[in-house]
Amino acid sequence: MFWKKKRKKTYKCSVCGKTHKDWPALTFNSPNSYFELSEAEKKSIAMIDSDLCKITYEDQTDRFIRVVLKQKILASEQILNYGLWVSLSEKSWNNYITNFNNENHEEQYFGWLDNRIKEYENTLNIPMSVITQKGNNRPEIIPHDDYEHPFVVDYHNGISLDEAFKRIHKMTDNSE
Numbered sequence: 001m002f003w004k005k006k007r008k009k010t011y012k013c014s015v016c017g018k019t020h021k022d023w024p025a026l027t028f029n030s031p032n033s034y035f036e037l038s039e040a041e042k043k044s045i046a047m048i049d050s051d052l053c054k055i056t057y058e059d060q061t062d063r064f065i066r067v068v069l070k071q072k073i074l075a076s077e078q079i080l081n082y083g084l085w086v087s088l089s090e091k092s093w094n095n096y097i098t099n100f101n102n103e104n105h106e107e108q109y110f111g112w113l114d115n116r117i118k119e120y121e122n123t124l125n126i127p128m129s130v131i132t133q134k135g136n137n138r139p140e141i142i143p144h145d146d147y148e149h150p151f152v153v154d155y156h157n158g159i160s161l162d163e164a165f166k167r168i169h170k171m172t173d174n175s176e
Contacts, residue, residue: 023164026171027083031064031114032124051138052097053085063093064114067130067141072158080164086111086128086141096132096139107132111141119167120151 034046034053042048046055053064064085071080088096092109099105109130117123126149128141143152 023078023080023168024172025068025081025083026167028085028115031085031087032116033062033064033087033114051100061090063088063090065093065096065111065130065139067111067128067139068137069141069143069155071155071164073164074158074160076161076164078161078164080159080167082117083138084141085114086130087114088130092130099132101136103136104134105132106134109139113141113143117151118170119163120149123149123151126151 030048031053033055034042034048037046037055045057047053051066055062055064064087067084067086069082069084071082073080088109088111092111095107096109099107109132111128111130113123113126113128115123127144127147129144130139130141132139143149143155145152145156
């Protein structure tokens with residue numbers, strides 16, 4: 001099996017620099033919409049930090065928040081965590097920002113996925129339920145089950161343990 005031969009026992013976190021024994025979260029540092037901006041545009045029309053991103057064009061403003069997605073692993077109790085970004089409407093963004101430091105805030109928003117996940121053909125704009133979590137944890141997203149896409153099917157049905165390890169190694173080794 002792939003994972004038995006190449007499985008790492010520890011992972012060095014690119015954010016905190018520490019070595020961890022648990023599975024790493026597969027994270028994206030920015031929404032795709034920000035990633036595709038030129039360096040000049042990033043400085044002039046965009047704002048980004050570890051949780052929020054806002055891009056202000058002449059005719060519209062796009063707003064994004066960092067979220068988590070928990071992927072089920074078949075025949076395993078482990079979960080593969082993704083750190084992703086979704087876009088929110090202005091109304092949802094304003095509510096989210098107003099309650100950003102409220103540890104008891106529980107709300108559900110509609111959002112669109114704004115990251116390209118390599119294992120799938122175009123994952124941009126998959127509709128998501130965005131559910132805020134008590135304790136100021138990042139919101140969790142759940143793909144709408146009526147949207148036809150392999151990513152959505154895998155989320156609801158689960159992926160194999162081998163597939164989870166392949167994704168971890170691909171992301172942590174930066175290999176294609």
